[in-house]
Each structure stands twice: as structure tokens, then as C-alpha cells.
Amino acid sequence: MIDKADQATLYGQHLSEKTHRFQAILGATEFDEIVIAAGDSKIQFADDMAYPFVANPYFREWVPLGKRVGSYLQISLNSDRPRLFLLTVEDIWHTAPQSLPVGFEQGLEIIEYASLDELKKYLSQKQDGTAFIAETNSLNMVQECWNPQAVTDQIDYQRRAKTAYEQDCVRQANRLAVPAHRAAYKAFMAGASELEIAAAYLRGCGCSEHEMPYGIIAGVNEHGAVLHHHNLDKQRRTPRSFLIDAGVAENGYASDITRTYAYDPGSDFAALIEVMDVMQQQLVAGGGIGKSPVDLHVLSHLKVAEVLRQFDVLKVSAEEAFDLGISATFYPHGLGHHLGCNVHDRGSNLANAQGDLLPAPEKYPKLRSGALMVANQIHTVEPGLYFIPALLHRLRQGEFASKINWSRVEDFLPFGGIRIEDNIVVHRDGSLENLTRDAFRDIKQ
Numbered sequence: 001m002i003d004k005a006d007q008a009t010l011y012g013q014h015l016s017e018k019t020h021r022f023q024a025i026l027g028a029t030e031f032d033e034i035v036i037a038a039g040d041s042k043i044q045f046a047d048d049m050a051y052p053f054v055a056n057p058y059f060r061e062w063v064p065l066g067k068r069v070g071s072y073l074q075i076s077l078n079s080d081r082p083r084l085f086l087l088t089v090e091d092i093w094h095t096a097p098q099s100l101p102v103g104f105e106q107g108l109e110i111i112e113y114a115s116l117d118e119l120k121k122y123l124s125q126k127q128d129g130t131a132f133i134a135e136t137n138s139l140n141m142v143q144e145c146w147n148p149q150a151v152t153d154q155i156d157y158q159r160r161a162k163t164a165y166e167q168d169c170v171r172q173a174n175r176l177a178v179p180a181h182r183a184a185y186k187a188f189m190a191g192a193s194e195l196e197i198a199a200a201y202l203r204g205c206g207c208s209e210h211e212m213p214y215g216i217i218a219g220v221n222e223h224g225a226v227l228h229h230h231n232l233d234k235q236r237r238t239p240r241s242f243l244i245d246a247g248v249a250e251n252g253y254a255s256d257i258t259r260t261y262a263y264d265p266g267s268d269f270a271a272l273i274e275v276m277d278v279m280q281q282q283l284v285a286g287g288g289i290g291k292s293p294v295d296l297h298v299l300s301h302l303k304v305a306e307v308l309r310q311f312d313v314l315k316v317s318a319e320e321a322f323d324l325g326i327s328a329t330f331y332p333h334g335l336g337h338h339l340g341c342n343v344h345d346r347g348s349n350l351a352n353a354q355g356d357l358l359p360a361p362e363k364y365p366k367l368r369s370g371a372l373m374v375a376n377q378i379h380t381v382e383p384g385l386y387f388i389p390a391l392l393h394r395l396r397q398g399e400f401a402s403k404i405n406w407s408r409v410e411d412f413l414p415f416g417g418i419r420i421e422d423n424i425v426v427h428r429d430g431s432l433e434n435l436t437r438d439a440f441r442d443i444k445q
């Protein structure tokens with residue numbers, strides 16, 4: 001496993017690569033600097049409590065200080081060393097603010113500031129010289145300079161290709177998540193409630209709930225069919241099946257991992273998971289530079305129809321069910337998404353750096369990841385197969401009801417559903433690195 005010193009070296013390379021990319025962005029505009037605000041803490045209405053703070057992904061892409069309120073980063077045309085402004089004021093109420101990992105400060109010029117007036121002296125004095133990326137216009141920029149789309153589109157576009165540092169962060173995020181996934185599985189097998197399983201997960205990765213890159217999805221039995229089951233049950237149930245979708249953040253970069261388990265290894269549901277697992281790996285192998293995520297999505301629907309046929313849920317052929325769109329009842333989401341410091345990384349439907357959007361695929365208009373795969377990108381691959389009562393009800397009321405073997409549907413309903421999700425790096429040499437399977441394999445040894 002890579003140590004922190006090596007990670008600091010990678011971070012230095014990341015900073016210089018990002019600086020060059022952002023200077024190229026500036027070169028295509030009239031701006032001479034980009035300033036990114038981490039954000040400020042938000043107080044709840046009619047209360048004196050702050051919401052948990054997380055710096056936005058534009059900032060996290062540069063600096064692993066997700067918890068440090070009031071930080072700013074400045075990238076200029078005329079300097080190869082980005083400036084990091086850290087708010088430093090006396091505060092007796094809170095613990096000392098988060099600091100950079102050792103060695104990470106080397107490529108940055110770090111400036112402590114106490115007031116925004118002080119900070120503004122360092123900014124471009126040119127009218128309209130600063131492109132300011134921030135949730136709130138804390139620096140009172142003119143409207144055209146605050147989140148200019150010509151800049152944010154270019155940032156989102158360049159982000160597709162991950163630096164070695166970013167890949168390493170997601171790799172570590174996978175390694176940190178796997179012991180937590182194992183702990184959650186053990187808790188499920190011991191009959192724990194969903195909330196107890198989530199607690200086992202957090203203990204397994206040594207994180208707090210607020211440090212999760214997204215809310216833990218832990219569905220026991222029928223709850224496996226709720227795509228984003230966050231409202232975790234406190235009741236213990238007789239275990240049949242378990243779907244867990246949870247990651248870990250490393251330096252602000254996420255892993256996004258889903259596994260599904262059957263309590264009884266001899267059950268039809270266990271066999272269904274096994275077939276889905278093989279199918280998921282076939283879909284992973286279909287990725288690569290220049291490959292279309294839309295084509296893979298279409299293929300995944302055909303494969304889900306084949307699985308439904310194999311398990312006698314369909315009375316018609318897989319091809320007919322696919323053509324009629326019946327697979328969407330059992331698999332109502334996309335095959336995957338870009339992964340980075342956004343769990344659903346931005347830019348997946350951009351045709352170019354100018355911000356033109358790719359047309360939505362005709363058959364799957366909601367699909368957002370249309371852009372062809374590029375070198376050094378990180379994708380999730382997460383086919384699913386669910387028994388969702390509301391969608392099944394609609395199918396049963398519709399013209400294709402006779403094409404379904406409803407007694408088989410009844411057999412599977414108590415098990416909820418299946419999703420299997422891995423994180424894949426598309427390497428420049430054409431190879432695919434499965435960060436998730438590698439991490440699961442390493443922990444078994």
C-alpha cells in the first residue's frame with residue numbers, strides 16, 4: 001500500500017498537472033485567474049446549529065481540506081504555484097481546523113488571512129480579471145465573474161482524465177471501504193438491524209457518518225429494492241437478503257461500492273446473485289478507451305432480460321422483453337457514472353470543453369453518461385435487478401402483463417433486489433483496473 005510520503009509526491013505532480021490544465025482554461029478566456037472558495041458553514045433556520053460542512057468538489061479537486069471552512073484557492077496565469085488562503089481567527093469554541101497531510105504544502109503558497117478585505121489584496125486588481133467559483137458570492141464579484149459557465153464547463157471537461165494522485169485516492173478509498181463492507185456483511189449474517197449494520201460499517205472503516213461520501217444504503221430483505229434506502233430500520237428482521245451501497249472518502253475522493261448477499265447460500269436468490277456477478281464482470285470487460293457507456297447500458301438491459309428469462313421470470317424470449325422495454329421494470333437506473341471528488345462526477349454529458357451537450361440516447365433519455373470513455377477516467381459499473389412493487393404493479397396493469405411469470409415474481413419479492421458495483425480505471429495503455437475487486441481480493445489473502 002502506498003504510504004503518505006509517496007502520496008505527497010503524487011499530490012505535487014497533481015498540483016502541477018492541474019495548474020497547467022487550469023492555465024490552459026484561462027488562456028481560452030479573458031480571465032487571468034481562477035479563485036475557488038471552499039465554502040462557509042450554514043446555520044439552520046431559526047437555530048444556532050450549523051449543518052455539517054463539506055467543501056465543494058471544485059475545491060476538493062485541488063485541496064484535501066474538505067472540512068476547513070472559509071478556504072480559498074487562487075490559480076493564476078502568471079504563477080505556477082497556486083495560492084491557498086486559510087482563514088485563521090481565534091476560536092475558543094471549536095477544535096483546531098483541519099490541516100494538510102504532511103508534505104502536501106510543498107507545491108502551494110499558503111497564506112493565512114483573517115478578513116476578506118485582507119484576502120482581496122492578493123486578487124487580480126483588473127476589472128473582470130477573476131473567475132470566481134463559489135456557492136455564494138462572498139467576494140462580491142460582478143455577476144459575469146461569478147461561476148462563469150465558460151470556465152466551469154472547461155473544468156468539468158478536463159476532470160474526466162484523472163491524475164495518478166486522483167486514481168490513487170480512489171484506489172485507497174476502495175481499500176478502506178472493503179473491511180467495512182466485510183464488517184457489514186458479518187453483522188447482517190448475525191441478524192443485525194440495518195442501523196446496526198451501518199454502525200458496523202462505520203467502525204470497519206473508522207469514519208463518522210458525516211465523513212461518508214454519500215449516505216450509507218443498507219437494505220435488508222425487501223429494502224434491497226429501494227434504490228436509495230437511507231432511512232435505515234432499527235428493527236431486527238429474520239435475514240434473507242442484504243444490499244449495501246457504501247463508500248469511503250480519501251482526500252475528498254470517493255469509492256462507490258455495492259454488494260448484495262443472500263442469507264441462504266442454497267437459495268434461488270443466491271443463484272441469481274451469482275449470475276448477476278458474472279454478468280457485471282462481463283460488462284466491466286466491455287469498457288475501454290473510446291467505448292460508449294450508452295452501448296454498454298443497452299447491452300446491460302439485454303443481459304438483465306436474459307437473466308430474467310433464465311430464472312423463469314419471463315414467459316417470452318429475452319430479446320422480446322428487451323425490445324418491449326420490460327427490462328426497465330426490473331432495472332430502472334443507469335449502468336454507471338463517472339467517479340471522482342463528486343460521487344457522480346460532473347461532465348459526463350459534455351461533448352466538448354465549450355460546454356456543448358451530447359444528445360440524450362433515444363431509448364434511454366434520462367441517461368447522463370453519454371461521453372465516450374477516455375484514458376485515465378474512473379467509471380462505476382453497477383447493473384441491477386430488483387423486484388420493486390410500484391413498478392411491478394404498473395407492469396401488471398399494462399399490456400405486457402401476460403409476458404411475465406407472476407408466481408416467480410412473488411418468489412423473489414421478499415428478497416428485494418440485487419446491485420453489484422465496482423470502480424474501474426480506464427488506463428492509458430488500454431488496460432482496465434478494477435479497484436474494487438482488487439481490494440476485495442487483497443483482503444482475503
Ligand SMILES: [Mn+2]
Pocket residue numbers: 256337380382421
Ligand atoms: Mn454508483
